[in-house]
Amino acid sequence: MQSGVDKDNDEFIEWNDDRYSTGIDRFDDQHQRLFELLNELSTAMDEGRSQEAVGEILRELEKYTEYHFGDEEEFMQDCGFAMDCANCFYNHREMHEQFAEKVSELRRKHEAGETISMEVLLFARDWLDSHIAGLNQDQNYADYYDEQLGGSYEYEPGTLKADRKSEDPHPDDELQIDTDGRKRGSEQSEENTESVTLASEILRGDELSVPTEPMAVWLERTVDEYGDRTATVELTPDGRQRSQFAALYREAVAVAGGLLDLGLDPGDRVGIHADASSDWSTVEMAVHLAGLVSVPLSKLFDTDRAQHVCRDAGIDLLVTDEPLPPDVGESVDQVLRMSSLPTGRAGTLPGLDADADDLATILYRVDTNEHPNGCAITHRNLRATVEMLSEGLPLEPGHTGTCFLPLAHPYQRVLTYHLWNTGGTVAYTRREQFLDDLQTVEPSVLVGVPAVYEQLREQIAEQRESRGGLRSSIASGVAESVGHAKTDGEGVSTSLSLKHALSKGVFADVRKAVGLGNIEYALTGTAAIDRELLDFFRGFEVPLSEIYGATELTGFATINRAGTYDVETVGGPLPGVELAVADDGEVLVRGPNVIEGYWNDPVTWREKLNDGWYHTGDIGTIEDGAVVIEGPK
Incomplete structure (x- = not known):
C-alpha cells in the first residue's frame, strides 16, 4: 500500500497503480496528467525558472483541473452513481471545488506577484493522494462502476452539462439527508476559506520528532x-x-x-x-x-x-x-x-x-x-x-x-x-471485577476515568473503616482536607499537618490493600474530574494527572500533571501540540495528533479544521501556560 508521496524519489508525487488506479483507463490517464502537472510545477520552482514559465504551468493546471473534475462528475451523473450514492457524489463534488479553488488561488497569487510557498504545493499533493487513495473518494465510483455496470455501460462525454456549477441533478438538494440523519443544506457545501483570527498567544508544547513509520x-x-x-x-x-x-x-x-x-x-x-x-x-x-x-x-x-x-x-x-x-x-x-x-x-x-x-x-x-x-x-x-x-x-x-x-x-x-x-x-482486567483485579495486578500506571476513581474512593473508605483504631479514626477526612489545601496552594495548619503525619501509615496500608501501592501515574481522561475526587486522591498521595483531548485529536492534547496540578485548568500542551483561542473564544488545537478527517464526510470536517487548527467546540482561555475550559461553545 505504497503512497505516491515518495520523499526519496526525484518526483514530487509519484503515480502508483496499486494505490491510485480506479480501474477506469479514462480517469487513470487524467489523474496521471494532474500528477505530471504538479511535478512540472515543483520542478520549475526548484530550478528557479522564469515567472512566465511557472505561470504557464499554473494556467494549464487550473484549466486541466476544471476539465477533469467536470468530466468525472458528468460520468458519475451519467452512469447513475450520483443518484444511487448521492452522499458520496455530493461529498466528492465539494472536495473538487475545494481543490479547484486552491489551484485558482495559487494562479491569482502568482499573477499578483506573490511568492508561491511550498506549503501550498504540499497541500495540492496531499489532497490528490488523500482524495484518490487515502480516503477512497475515487474508489467509491470505481467500485460502483465495477459492481453495478460491468461491461454493459459505455460513457459518452458531452451528453450532460460538464460545468460543475450547473444545476444540481437532485432537485431537493437543500433537503438532502445524510446517512446519519442530518440535513445537508446548501450552506454546508461551501468551503470554509476564512482565516482563523487568534485572540491569544500560541501555546506550544516541547518540540517533537514525529516518526514516519507505519x-x-x-x-x-x-x-x-x-x-x-x-x-x-x-x-x-x-x-x-x-x-x-x-x-x-x-x-x-x-x-x-x-x-x-x-x-x-x-x-x-x-x-x-x-x-x-x-x-x-x-x-x-x-x-x-x-x-x-x-x-x-x-x-x-x-x-x-x-x-x-x-x-x-x-x-x-x-x-x-x-x-x-x-x-x-x-x-x-x-x-x-x-x-x-x-x-x-x-x-x-x-x-x-x-x-x-x-x-x-x-x-x-x-x-x-x-x-x-x-x-x-x-x-x-x-x-x-x-x-x-x-x-x-x-x-x-x-x-x-x-x-x-x-x-x-x-x-x-x-x-x-x-x-x-x-x-x-499491559494488564487486561475484567471490567466487572476491576477493583478485585486491581489488587492482583498492583499496576504502576492506572488508566482510569472519573467513575473509576469514584469507585476507588468508596473502596478506600471501606478499607480504612475496617481497620478501626485511633489512627484510622484520625485519617477520616484528612485526605480531602490536605488535598484541598494542596490544590489551592494554601499552607496546611499545624493540627492538620499532625493528623496527616499520623495518617500516612494508614494511607500506605490502604493503598497497598486496594492495589495502588506501586502507582507512579494515575491518569484520568474522557471527562472532567470532580474537585472533591481530585482533592481526596491528592491528599491520599495518589499522583493523579488529567488528560484533555478528543477522538479528533487521537485522544490527547494537554496534560495536567500531578506535580503541578492546577484545578482551574486542563494543563499545558503535550510535546508537538499547539494551542490557541479564536476571536470567538473557541479553543483551537494544531499538531500531528489532529486526524486526517471524517470518513465519508469532508464537508463537516472542513467546518472543524481551518488553517490547520482543529476547532474543539470548547470555550476557554490561555493563562500562565495552561488552558482553562469554561464550557461548550
Whole structure:
C-alpha cells in the first residue's frame, strides 16, 4: 500500500497503480496528467525558472483541473452513481471545488506577484493522494462502476452539462439527508476559506520528532527490542495468562496471514466488536501487519448505531467475541468469532510497506446522540501521539499499566501503545471485577476515568473503616482536607499537618490493600474530574494527572500533571501540540495528533479544521501556560 508521496524519489508525487488506479483507463490517464502537472510545477520552482514559465504551468493546471473534475462528475451523473450514492457524489463534488479553488488561488497569487510557498504545493499533493487513495473518494465510483455496470455501460462525454456549477441533478438538494440523519443544506457545501483570527498567544508544547513509520514497522521494532519481556497479562477465572512480546508478535503474524488468505486486500476494513483483551490487541496488530484498517465497534452502541458504523465504514469483515444481533451481522460481508480466528503464513506483510499517511483506523465516538462521524486516523497520527506520551509521561521498561476501558476509545488504546513502546506490560482486567483485579495486578500506571476513581474512593473508605483504631479514626477526612489545601496552594495548619503525619501509615496500608501501592501515574481522561475526587486522591498521595483531548485529536492534547496540578485548568500542551483561542473564544488545537478527517464526510470536517487548527467546540482561555475550559461553545 505504497503512497505516491515518495520523499526519496526525484518526483514530487509519484503515480502508483496499486494505490491510485480506479480501474477506469479514462480517469487513470487524467489523474496521471494532474500528477505530471504538479511535478512540472515543483520542478520549475526548484530550478528557479522564469515567472512566465511557472505561470504557464499554473494556467494549464487550473484549466486541466476544471476539465477533469467536470468530466468525472458528468460520468458519475451519467452512469447513475450520483443518484444511487448521492452522499458520496455530493461529498466528492465539494472536495473538487475545494481543490479547484486552491489551484485558482495559487494562479491569482502568482499573477499578483506573490511568492508561491511550498506549503501550498504540499497541500495540492496531499489532497490528490488523500482524495484518490487515502480516503477512497475515487474508489467509491470505481467500485460502483465495477459492481453495478460491468461491461454493459459505455460513457459518452458531452451528453450532460460538464460545468460543475450547473444545476444540481437532485432537485431537493437543500433537503438532502445524510446517512446519519442530518440535513445537508446548501450552506454546508461551501468551503470554509476564512482565516482563523487568534485572540491569544500560541501555546506550544516541547518540540517533537514525529516518526514516519507505519504501525506495523513500529510493532516489529518494539518486538526486536523487548522480545523476551512480558507484553500482556490477562486475568481470567483460571488465573494469570502472560505473553512475551515475541510470542504475541508470532500470533499476530499468523492471524495476519489468515486474514490475507480470506481475500482481504490492503485498505479493507476489519471491525472489532469485543471487550478489551489480549485477543483484541492481537487482532488489531494483525490488521496493522496485513495493511488493513481497524474499525472498533463499541459494545455501548445499540443495534442501529452498530449498523450505521458497519455501513458507513464499509466493513468487510467483523470479528466479535459474542453472538451479534442479526441486523448487525447482516450489515457486513463476513463475521468471525474471536475464538476461531484464521491463521496462515503470509509471504509478505503489506503493513510493513504502508505509508505513515495511510489510514490505520476509523473510530466512531460513543458520546453523541446522533450517528457519529468516523474519525479517519492515520499511522502518523498514532505514532505521533505515542511519541507525545513518551516525552510527556516517561516510563522505564518493566512498568505495568491497566487496560479495562474500551479499546474503541483512543485514550485507552494509545496508552496501551505507550506502555509497549517503553517495554511495559499491559494488564487486561475484567471490567466487572476491576477493583478485585486491581489488587492482583498492583499496576504502576492506572488508566482510569472519573467513575473509576469514584469507585476507588468508596473502596478506600471501606478499607480504612475496617481497620478501626485511633489512627484510622484520625485519617477520616484528612485526605480531602490536605488535598484541598494542596490544590489551592494554601499552607496546611499545624493540627492538620499532625493528623496527616499520623495518617500516612494508614494511607500506605490502604493503598497497598486496594492495589495502588506501586502507582507512579494515575491518569484520568474522557471527562472532567470532580474537585472533591481530585482533592481526596491528592491528599491520599495518589499522583493523579488529567488528560484533555478528543477522538479528533487521537485522544490527547494537554496534560495536567500531578506535580503541578492546577484545578482551574486542563494543563499545558503535550510535546508537538499547539494551542490557541479564536476571536470567538473557541479553543483551537494544531499538531500531528489532529486526524486526517471524517470518513465519508469532508464537508463537516472542513467546518472543524481551518488553517490547520482543529476547532474543539470548547470555550476557554490561555493563562500562565495552561488552558482553562469554561464550557461548550
